[in-house]
Amino acid sequence: MSNYFSMEAFDYDDIQLIPNKGIIKSRRDADTSVKFGSRTFKIPVVPANMESVINDDLAIWLAENGYYYVMHRFEPEKRIPFIKMMHKKGLFASISVGIKDSEYDFIDELVKQNLKPEYITIDVAHGHSVYVIKMIKYIKEKLPESFLTAGNIATPEAVRELENAGADATKVGVGPGRACITKLKTGFGTGGWQLAALRMCSKVASKPLIADGGIRHNGDIAKSVRFGATMVMIGSMLAGHKESPGNVIKIDGKTYKQYWGSASEVQKGAYRNVEGKQMLVPYRGSIKDTLREMQEDLQSSISYAGGRDLNSIKLVDYVIVKDNIFDGDK
Numbered sequence: 001m002s003n004y005f006s007m008e009a010f011d012y013d014d015i016q017l018i019p020n021k022g023i024i025k026s027r028r029d030a031d032t033s034v035k036f037g038s039r040t041f042k043i044p045v046v047p048a049n050m051e052s053v054i055n056d057d058l059a060i061w062l063a064e065n066g067y068y069y070v071m072h073r074f075e076p077e078k079r080i081p082f083i084k085m086m087h088k089k090g091l092f093a094s095i096s097v098g099i100k101d102s103e104y105d106f107i108d109e110l111v112k113q114n115l116k117p118e119y120i121t122i123d124v125a126h127g128h129s130v131y132v133i134k135m136i137k138y139i140k141e142k143l144p145e146s147f148l149t150a151g152n153i154a155t156p157e158a159v160r161e162l163e164n165a166g167a168d169a170t171k172v173g174v175g176p177g178r179a180c181i182t183k184l185k186t187g188f189g190t191g192g193w194q195l196a197a198l199r200m201c202s203k204v205a206s207k208p209l210i211a212d213g214g215i216r217h218n219g220d221i222a223k224s225v226r227f228g229a230t231m232v233m234i235g236s237m238l239a240g241h242k243e244s245p246g247n248v249i250k251i252d253g254k255t256y257k258q259y260w261g262s263a264s265e266v267q268k269g270a271y272r273n274v275e276g277k278q279m280l281v282p283y284r285g286s287i288k289d290t291l292r293e294m295q296e297d298l299q300s301s302i303s304y305a306g307g308r309d310l311n312s313i314k315l316v317d318y319v320i321v322k323d324n325i326f327d328g329d330k
């Protein structure tokens with residue numbers, strides 16, 4: 001068992017990365033692309049696989065425009081038509097599954113229909129579980145060509161066990177999400193120290209990690225890359241767009257969109273094992289502008305890191321400046 005007591009706990013707001021001598025003439029020369037599975041994507045960012053963040057139209061747009069996506073699993077009967085639709089359009093299919101018995105039938109049905117989604121994500125709250133390990137083994141046996149991500153987890157032990165079971169990537173983050181109340185309801189998770197948890201997991205990971213939850217500023221993407229993330233999953237910051245599934249709400253002349261947790265009462269339709277809430281996020285226009293700005297900011301990060309691509313960010317020094325980073329206005 002690791003000794004977590006001696007671990008330095010810090011989060012995104014406690015860290016600043018230290019610049020190196022720049023070697024590129026323009027930020028436009030910085031390459032933000034990332035390989036994940038057999039494909040290369042424009043930026044290491046993926047919208048959360050939540051019903052309030054992604055839908056069919058957005059998945060199509062993301063796949064067509066060089067971005068990674070993961071469709072949510074909350075309309076299970078639509079997954080097979082979704083895979084067929086994406087493949088008919090010549091696009092990759094990336095779906096989520098759970099671990100209940102019916103999900104084994106779903107995998108069997110994919111095999112029966114010879115449907116091979118390029119990416120599968122096992123999406124459960126407590127990913128370090130014998131039932132997740134069982135599902136990983138089943139999927140890798142039945143659909144060995146699909147790139148399989150498993151999560152969510154919080155510890156190096158979990159990374160090792162899920163990788164050893166056959167996962168091609170693991171997803172780190174239990175409780176740091178904006179719509180999350182896991183930390184309050186259960187007392188568990190990486191809320192408040194997600195970045196340190198990511199660093200700890202990256203020390204043992206031999207396959208890609210996805211940092212999931214807690215991103216509040218574009219600079220947090222570069223910080224995630226510095227501490228070991230290949231991909232960064234984002235919910236609340238990508239839920240307020242015209243393309244986002246939530247309803248538009250106007251209050252006192254300001255426009256918002258609804259964002260709800262996947263373990264919220266709204267999602268579950270019942271108040272049972274609720275670990276999420278519904279909230280409003282500011283309306284932000286088109287997602288393509290937000291993703292473009294994320295790419296530009298990441299290009300600046302690469303320049304400050306003194307390199308030409310994302311690898312340069314992984315090597316920079318950093319300082320911990322606890323409770324000292326303000327946005328200039330506070």
Ligand SMILES: NC(=O)C1=CN([C@@H]2O[C@H](COP(=O)(O)OP(=O)(O)OC[C@H]3O[C@@H](n4cnc5c(N)ncnc54)[C@H](OP(=O)(O)O)[C@@H]3O)[C@@H](O)[C@H]2O)C=CC1
Binds near residue numbers: 174213
């Ligand atoms: N990243 C995060 O911090 C969190 C994310 N979520 C998201 O909410 C959605 C619903 O999650 P989840 O409740 O796992 O989905 P499910 O309702 O599909 O539950 C997964 C399965 O695991 C069982 N289970 C056993 N222990 C736990 C546990 N501690 N937490 C959850 N399930 C457990 C459940 O049984 P039973 O219901 O009978 O216990 C169920 O069979 C997912 O999309 C998940 O990613 C939810 C919470 C935290």
Ligand SMILES: Nc1nc2c(ncn2[C@@H]2O[C@H](COP(=O)(O)O)[C@@H](O)[C@H]2O)c(=O)[nH]1
Binds near residue numbers: 174178179277
């Ligand atoms: N504890 C809970 N976590 C949830 C729930 N629904 C989603 N999530 C996780 O949050 C991230 C997104 O985080 P954000 O900080 O970018 O908003 C998402 O990918 C899930 O891992 C929930 O109901 N409870």
